[in-house]
Amino acid sequence: MEVGVTVTAGTVRTVxxxxxxxxxxAAALLKAEAQVLVLRARPEWPHGDLVVDGRTVRIVEGISQLAILDAYxxxxxxxxxxVLTDRTREDLGESVLVRAHRxxxxxxxxxxxxxxxxxGAHEVSSxxxxxxxxxTALLDHEPTAGWPAxxxxxxxxxxxxxxxxxxxxRLDPATDLDSVLLLTGLGRREVRAAWAEIDEVLRGHLIDWAGDDLGVxxxxxxxxxxxxxxxAPLSVALAMDVLWPENGGDPSAEQLAARVRVERYVDGRTVAETQAKAVARLARTAMLRLGTDNAPEAAGALRQAEVLLSDLGxxxxxRESTVLRPGLQVRLEALGTALDAGTGFEEALTRVREHRDGRDLDAPEMAVRLARWLAAPEASTANLAEDLGRQMDDGAWADAALGVLWTGADEPVVGAAYRRLIERVRGRRRARDEIAGGRLGEVAPVEVxxxxxxxxxxxxxEGLLRGVVGPWKGGRGVLxxxxxxxxxxxxTQLAGEVARIGMAEWVPSSTRRRLALAAALPSLTEVSRTTLFSGAVRSGDAAIEKSALAAAFPGSVAFHKGELRAEGGLALAAPVAQAVTDPKVPVVGVVINAIDDAAHKNDTSSTTWDLRQLAPLRALLEAAWQAGRAVVITSDHGHVVERGTTARPEGxxxxxWxxxxxxxxxDGEVQVSGPRVVGPDDGVVLLxxxxxxxxRTHAGYHGGASLAEITVPVxxxxxxxxxxxxxxxxxxxxxxxxxxxTPVEGPAAPADATPVKGQRGRKKSARATDLFFSDNQDALFDIAEPTHAPGGKPGADLVDxxxxxxTYAEQREGAGRFVVDDSVTAAVLRxxxxxxxxxxxxxVAAAAEVAATTVDQMLSVLxxxxxxxxxxVxxxxxxxxxxxxDVAMLREQFGVEQ
Known part of the structure; x- marks a missing residue:
């Protein structure tokens, strides 16, 4: 690096x-015909001779003509x-120069x-x-492998x-540096140590350049x-995010004092508010970039930032931070308070989500969902069919949310709030269970x-084969x-997973909801599963189930447990795969025991089930998809999870049961008997x-009469x-x-927003298979009479x-045949x-009453x-x-005044 110049008698200015x-x-000299190169430089060389391209080149300090000639x-x-020399040309004389290059x-x-x-470079930019x-810096610090092209x-x-x-x-020279990368990269101690070793003057030059080109x-x-x-710089930046919050109010005295103290970490200079906020934004971006892939590095920065704020007084x-752990904790505690109060929990959840780590937590969202569920009035049911339907449509979702919430908090204060919410949820669930338990005799005959x-x-x-499998096997068969x-x-968890692999869900037209059946009693595998395959209430085993399915649908086959075990390298056992692809097999039955086995052996209190845990279900679905088969996924019974049960010993x-x-x-029991009960004539008692x-305590239980046990989803x-x-x-x-x-809290809806109605007096949405246009179709969905008030007559709401x-008429005409019914537009807007x-x-889809498979199409058309x-808009x-x-833009574009 250039360190100065010297002028003495008989010398010239050199560096x-x-x-x-x-x-x-030296490399240039090797290529030249000359033997000596005289270089104008200060005669200081502590590095010895050089080896260039395998050849040695001597380097000498030419302090005088005599020293140079001696080297010759x-x-x-x-x-x-x-030769490195600062002698003038006259001092060197012809005796030295005659042997020099040129x-x-x-x-x-x-x-x-x-x-x-x-x-790749031929010149240097201005x-x-x-x-x-x-x-000088580039020459002095050239890497062994050279600079990047x-x-x-x-x-x-x-x-x-x-x-x-x-x-x-000490990063790869080819690294594409930016502010965030420097903020995170300098979090490593060895990187900071390398930076500290650099000459102070050069550091200053590079800091100035970085500020100009890479940002503050x-x-x-x-x-x-x-x-x-x-x-670590990132820790200081995270502290500054708290000291100068993006939307902060007037700072406290302690906050102002801490702002002054932080200057010692930033070259001792006063920190401008604009600079501080820019750095704080970068800190938040850096934490997002680190994510979970660099969790130890991120965790270290977070802990150090907390300590730093303490050191700053x-x-x-x-606790004000949207990144540091105490900031999340105070938001979760506020959510717990709101949940206890039964109000304000939507706003509290929004605050939790504003925190970096709050976005990845499932428990707060599930807690608010359950609070909404409790806030809604509990409608009564008239019969067991409605009890089963409500469990499928509503109670199952509450059960799924409760499972997430069961192990939802690390902190005792938050956990206690969740526990109080859980008890309120379980109280409502038990009330439903008690009602349904008294209606178990209402199951209709299988002929229905x-x-x-x-x-x-x-x-x-027992009605599954007749009512579901039979109608669906008429195509290419059923899995x-x-x-x-x-x-x-x-x-409910599984349905979304299956839909994502390219299969559409179908439901009975009479209800447009998922079907729920009632398990045979007691709700045990040997009773209810055999009943399912037999089409009649009975007890049995796998052999009976196989023969019963073949009798119901000749040529059909069923596979159990070990028969599903495939050879190495295969996802499906060969006989199973062959049966699924064989069009001569009307129904392929497969029993997967993963859930029932887990309920007996493992803690499933907070398990979230997906296709990965239910092998070989995914492979079966893909094989059925290839074969064109319809797929019916069901169970023989449900189960309740061990969540603090009390033992009631009975011999x-x-x-x-x-x-x-x-x-x-x-208390908590019901006695049942009759044709749907497998047991003595006087029946059995179910919990x-x-x-x-x-x-004894298990991870889960079945055999009882709770809705979670007797509801069989289809x-x-x-x-x-x-x-x-x-x-x-x-x-x-x-x-x-x-x-x-949908949130249940918040300010009242705008005056011109008509409440959404369950039915809007229009035809049912078209089938998924009728969504594309044919010669006798005019719209993407069934057309009904317009629901707006023609001419925008007085009293019409915004949607009308x-x-x-x-403008709407022009837009509709310009859309050609690809339009939706006006009632769909109205429902979405409302x-x-x-x-x-x-x-x-x-x-939105529920309001428009469209099939789940057409939601994206509908939104695209709208x-x-x-x-x-x-x-x-x-x-x-x-x-x-x-x-x-965008309501304001909607009004503007369609010419509707406020």
Whole structure:
């Protein structure tokens, strides 16, 4: 590096040349015919001779003519020599110059050497040349493998100095540096140590350049790293995020004092508010970039930031952070308080989500969903069919949310709030269980299963073959998958997984909801599963189930447990795969025991089930899809999970049932007998309370009468591209209950937002197979009479005015055949207006009453209809999960006044 110049008698102004420069000159000498190169430089060389391309080049300090001539005398015939001298040409004389390359003294132009350091560069850009210190730095610090190639003929400052800085920080010189990378990279102690070793003057030059080219955050990171090896720049930046919050109010005295104290970490300079906020934004971006892939590094920065705030005299500041752990804790505690109060929990959840770590937590969202569920009035049911349907449509979702919440908190305060919410949820669930337990005798005869009233009356699991499998086998056959022990809660989780692999869900047209059947009693595998395969209530084993399925549908086969075990390298056992692909096999039955086995052996209190845990279900679904088979996924019974049950010892009792002769019926029990009960004539006693058991503790239980045990979910799927379905079935609309996606709190809806109605007096949505246009179709969905008030007559709401406007008529006409019914447009607009311009896609789909498989099509068509001249009146956010309506722009584009 250039350190100055010297002028003495008999000498000329010279600089100390870098080893890299001398090496370049030596390489040039090897290629020349001359033996000696005289270089104008200060005669200081502590590095010894150089080896260039396998040859040795001697380097001597030419302090005088005599010293140089002496070196000439000792020069062998094939030796090469570079002389560093500050003597004038007159002092050197012809005796020295006669043997020098071109008989002259070479001038060390370091800039001329720079392009040769970067492959692809032929010159140096003017912006780079203005920084006079750069050439020396690049020559002095050239990596062993050389600098990264230049993409431009003129070497830029960004490429050259970015490579230099990366190399000095012991990173790959080819690293594309930016402010965030420096902020995170300097979090490693070895990187900060490397930076501290760099000459102070060069550090200053690079900090200035980084501030100019990479931004204030880069300069900040380098400044902090040079002040102390022990504090990471990211930690200081996270502290500044609290000291200068983006939308903060008036700072407290402690906060102001901490702002002054933090200056010692930033070169001792006063920190401007704009600079501090810019650095804070970078800190939040850096934490997002680190994510979980660099969890230890991120965790270290977070812990150090907390300590730093304490050292700065304001430890309470960490509770204000949207990144630091105390900030999440205070938000979770506030959520717990709101949950206890039964109000304000939507706003509290929003605050939790504003925190970096709050976005990845499932428990807070599930807690709020359950709070919404409890806030909704509890409607009464009239019969067992409604009890089973409500469990499938509503209770199952509450059970799924409760499972997540059960192990939802690390902190005792938050956990206690969750526990109080859980007890309120279980209280409502038990009330439902008690009612349903008294209606177990309402199951209709199996013959009713074929009458087209699926879901309208309570049917037993014995009606599955007649009512579901029979109608669906008329195509290319059915794959019947019995997930032993699958509850309705697990079915809700699984349905979304299956839909994502290209299969559309179908439901009975009579209810447009998923079907739920009643297990045979007691709700045991040997009773209810055999009943399912036999079409009649009975007890049995796998052999009976196989023969019963073959008798019901000749040529059908069933596979159990070990028969599903495939050879190495295969996803499916060969006989199973062959049966699924064989069109001569009308029904392929498969029993998967993963859920039932886990319920007996493992803690499933917070398990979330998916296809990966239910092997070989995914492979079966893909094989059925290839073969064109419809898929029916069901269970023989559900189960309750061990969540603090109390033992009620009874001699000879099983986990959740006992013989009626063992004692009188007590609290939480129901006695059942009759044709749907396998047992003595006087029947059996079942537990309907989910917090009681008779026998030893297990991970889960079945055999009782709770809705979670007796509800048998039925999911029906086929290839989304398959036209038509079984008679009496249609593509499923969104099955998500409103409280799962839609807040129940908040300010009142705008005056012109008409409340969303369950039925809007229009035809049912078209089938998925009828969504594409044919010669006799005019619209994407069935056409009904317009629901708007023609001409925008007085008293019409905003939606009526939009639909009556000239612009809407023009947009509809311009859309051609690809349009939706006006009632669909009205329903979507009303649900969005009712929720202040934002709603979950499931809530929008439910309001429009469209099939789940057509939601994206519907939104695409509505965007073309409502987004006049390309303005985003209607759009989606959060990866398509949220639908957004810009109400002001809607009014403007359609000419509707306030």
């Amino acid at each position: 100390v040349v870098s080893p890299a420069m001398v090496r370049q000159k 005398e000792n020069l062998g015939e094939h030796d090469k020599l570079v 008989q002259q003294v070479d001038q060390p132009d370091e800039w001329a050497a720079v392009p040769g350091l970067f492959v 912006e780079l040349r203005r920084r006079k210190w750069v050439a 230049s993409a431009e003929p003129a070497l830029t400052a960004q490429h050259a100095l970015g490579s230099l800085l990366a190399h000095l920080l 955050g880069a300069a900040f990171a380098l400044q902090v790293a040079q002040r102390t090896e022990h504090v 304001w430890p309470e500041g960490a 299963a074929s009458s087209g009233v699926l879901g309208s009356v309570a049917l037993g699991v 019947l998958v019995v997930l032993d022990g699958m509850s309705a809660a697990i079915a 000879g009792a099983d986990s959740r 006992r013989l009626a002769t063992s004692g009188p019926v007590g 309907w309370r989910d917090d009681l058991r008779y026998g 999911l029906v799927f086929q290839d989304v591209n398959t036209s038509g379905g079984a008679k009496g079935w249609e593509p499923a609309p969104v099955q998500t209950p409103g409280w799962w996606t 005015q939009i639909l009556a406007s000239e 649900v969005l207006l009712a929720h202040h311009g934002r709603a979950h896609r499931d809530a 965007k073309r209809l409502l987004n006049v001249d390309g303005y985003s 209607l759009s989606t956010e959060d990866g398509g999960e949220t639908v957004r309506l």
